[in-house]
Amino acid sequence: MEDIVNAVVLLTNFLVVPATAYGCQLALGALGVTLVYGVLRFSNFAHGETMAFGAMVTILFTWLLQYQGVTLGPLPTALLALPAGMAVTAGLCLLTDRWVFRFYRRSRAQPVMLLVVSVGVMFVLNGIIRFVIGPADRVFTDGARFLFTVRDFKAWTGLSEGLAIKTTQTLSVVVAIILVAALFWFLEKTRTGKSMRAFSDNEDLALLSGINPERVVAVTWLIVGCLAAVAGTLYGLDKSFKPFTFLSLLLPIFAAAIVGGLGNPLGAIVGGFVVAFSEVLLTYPYRKFLAYLGPEGWRPDGLVQFLSTDYKFAVSFFILVVVLLVKPTGIFSGRSS
Amino acid sequence: MSDTPARFPLRLARAPRKPLLFAAMAALIGLVGIGQSWSLALTIMNLCLISAIMTLGVNIQWGYAGLFNAGVMGFAALGGLAGVLVSMPPVGAAWRAGGAGVVLALAMGLVTIAAAMLVYRRLRRPASRKLAVALVVAAGYFAARALFEPAVRAIEGVDPSRTGYLGGFGLPVVLSWFAGGALAAGAAWAAGKISLGLRADYLAIATLGISEIIVAFLKYEEWLARGVKNVTGLPRPVPYEVDLQAAARFREWAESLGASPVELSSIVVKLCYAGLFALVLLVLMWLSEAALRSPWGRMMRAIRDNETAAEAMGKDVTARHLQVFVLGSAVVGIAGAMLATLDGQFTPTTYHPLRFTFLIWVMVIVGGSGNNWGAVLGGFMVWYAWVEAEPLGLWLMDLLTFPLGADHPLRVHLMDSAAHMRLVVMGVVLLLVLRFAPQGLIPEERR
Amino acid sequence: MSFLTGADLVGGYGGPDILRGCAIAAERGEITVVVGPNGAGKSTAMRALFGMLTLRSGSVRLGGEDITALAPQARARKGMGFVPQTDNVFRSMTVQENLEMGAFVRDDDISGTLDEVYGLFPALKDKRRQPAGELSGGQRQQVAIGRALMNRPRVLMLDEPSAGVSPIVTRELFERILDIAQSGVAVLIVEQNARQALELADKGYVLVQGRNRFTGTGEMLLANPEVRQSFLGG
Incomplete structure (x- = not known):
């Protein structure tokens, strides 16, 4: 019996907890991609860099606060700097729209043209980020590292397996829940939010109803900027901030958005968790877990791992391929054309 | 009738545009030869040639058919793998x-x-x-x-x-150029089968994914091509510098020219590569132009310009797209194999999407999508700018921050970061061209 | 001077002109029907009245005011409602939300108008929490009309309301449209289904190749042998 409990704790510690935190981060990223897609109708390849930009601004403000001796006690100081990061990133999104995307929107360019344009934006942002903060790895989390540690857990329960939850993981979940709840309240209950959904659903009819497209687009970028800054910061806090990782995050983020149905916010969240859990489930070595469940003293040979962690990006890709082959509109039927 | 005088000089200006731009490009490379060194100029030119071939491949997909391939990196890396598999001894x-x-x-x-x-x-x-x-x-x-x-x-x-x-098959390395094309074509066929016929964005994301996986595979499967441990010493299709320097006749020749044998040997080797690469470029160029002029090319452009109409006329759009996607990727694979040949080594960690996918896109857009000459020129110009932007940016930054004093922390930071500015420059160039000259330097010809 | 008038309309979608000088007028409390063969420019004329294409010449006046230069959104604010032929509901949104979006430009309390629309189309009230995309064709058409009514329009324009709807449902729909006109709205309908629409019309226009061919009351047009021969299938 105790072995089974140990096995469950083991899985929780190494699989459920990290995957949940990662899922929250991906969901926030995918929400940004899906909102841009729903309202502006193109896949924004610059979204990864937008996240990195938001994280960078948050880091800069965190340093400033730390330099002035301001901290948040057990919580990371970055939390205090986050609103500034969100504001600056939202401003950046509005500016890029003004300077870059608006022209193509007004000339009703093909979506693929906007995609190429977003590659240009990606380059510029990538360069700016490296120029300002450099390409190196930045760890910017402070405060208490753990909500509770393996040792605490073992002392409470007397189990031989431990469970630890990092502050940054808790933060990812809490912040994501708050943000998603606020977003859905906005989309479902407010007039502006409903007009955004209406615009995304049927642009021509929205125009006929007197909805101002520029306002919808501006609100969308504002939200996307905030979401990207939060997603980037949470990811950076939980792992570490390395500018080039955000380009490779594009794949799981797009996979999450497509799995859920591009343009569908609820789908993006579910997609984020599907991708995160599949990634961790398939790359986790089950050797110790099976040893607990099997007969006394037995251990499987090998790691019992479906896929080496080196291939975690392949997981998002395979999910993507399955969805494209089976149901190209995604689980929640986003747009396919 | 009244606008004839105004139009005339414009037409005059347009006629020699192509040769003029290529002459300017040659002059720019010459400038490096005079200002920096001829060996460096040739190095740049060889990479320009390879970039031009890659751009040609992407242009086949984008310019002929409007397909966005975000996985150029992967196909180029497969070409590099072919270099190892064909040329290294088992x-x-x-x-x-x-x-x-x-x-x-x-x-x-x-x-x-x-x-x-x-x-x-x-x-x-x-x-x-x-x-x-x-x-x-x-x-x-x-x-x-x-x-x-x-x-x-x-x-x-x-x-x-x-x-x-x-190890590999121990065959001449030039054969790997064909093998690279074939490997890339195979991967492109699989990627296209899955994602063509769906939204344009899906192809972009699927190819992005495939290229990430290909590079991950090459990094971690050490049994295949040593992964991150790299394969070095790929056999060459051209003579080695040391052999040249050892040959008495070569030394005599160098002496008669008044050049040092070491320097001359390096230039000769690079010229040999340049000759080979130029040959490949010419052949591919000839094939691409012939394809573009053929009924097949006309049909491809018709599909690109109006997919719905082409479909209504009974054209199998998805099948045509698959064809063009495989062909373009094969060309990228050839260029990838050539790159590994030039480097003489295969290093999976150097494959980065900004350099191998998105920079190629800048080349295509700047050069002029849909025009093969434009693609080649774009490959040359953008590669040149990419390489030369670094010393230029450093020099500029040095000049700008000079008043700050040598060890001012801001100056140190800016000098360290100057190299990253070329990313910004590339992005801005891409955006400006897309906005103000979407046809690129050499626009597509309306035939 | 009629309430809504479009005079000497000339224009198209960038290519050759589709409208070649046609004129259409609608009166409050009346139903005006525009019929004509395929490609005659019926829908284009309606779009021109709503400002959805750029006119090369001609003018549009609403209640005496020249609105030729106004964007569609501005015309919506002036009290013009438009129901497109296809894609005329927000599929992913509930019936109620569709109606709310119809009242987007209003800042006052909309519950009264909401009740009126539910009174006109009682079936919608039961389905108000259901996404509009899940409704039947006829009910979807009701949502579309209801959405346009939410702005309390003075002019309601309908592009082929009977398209894709069974004849029985069309009859029912036309009766509701009659109710709407009687409440003082100027109703303008473009119809392929010419006979049924003209039976209802106070005034009818027959357009051919972007020009007015016949104009008269609905009865007159139905009685005109030439119109019957050419446009009503005998």
């Missing part, structure tokens, strides 16, 4: 240690696929069919891995510091 000990195991594992994989297809055909009830197929695939996967893993361990254990992989 490692006999590794083959004896694990060759059979790897071959068996691959066979097991094929058997699994065949079995899964058989089960799929035999069973009728959807629920049991899915379950059975899943079980067969899972069983096959684990069986193949059980064969594969010990074999890989054995192979990677053979003299790991020098080999630790199966």
